[in-house]
Amino acid sequence: MSQAIIQLGPVTCPSCIKKIESAVSKIDGVETVKVLFNSSKVKAEFDGNKTSGNDISETIQKLGYEVQSVKES
Template sequence: MKKAVFQLEALTCPSCIKKIESTLNKTSGVDTAKVLFNASKVKTEYDETQIDAEKLEETISKLGYPVLSAKVS
């Protein structure tokens, strides 16, 4: 399992949290996805044999939340 933290532009509403978390948690290969609203970050844990950080970043961006940076560990 790998972990990635994505820094987003400021999140403005609690419904953003649900939209991002539900989409990522339904994505094949994602174990967990948690949005930190006040920090505007998304923490993920995923199976790197099924999906990579670039695909996760692309998914978040397609939802309308530009990713400013990503840290993969």
């Protein structure tokens, strides 16, 4: 199981959190996703054979949110 921590630009509303979590959870291979509102970070656990931190960040960017960095482990 791989993990990614994605730093976003400011997340300004609770509905943004639900929108991001919903979209990321639909990616094949994503096991868990949590948006941390106060720090504007997304933590995701996923199967590295099916997806990657970059795939997750691209999905978030397509929703219109700024991705500042991606750390994958």
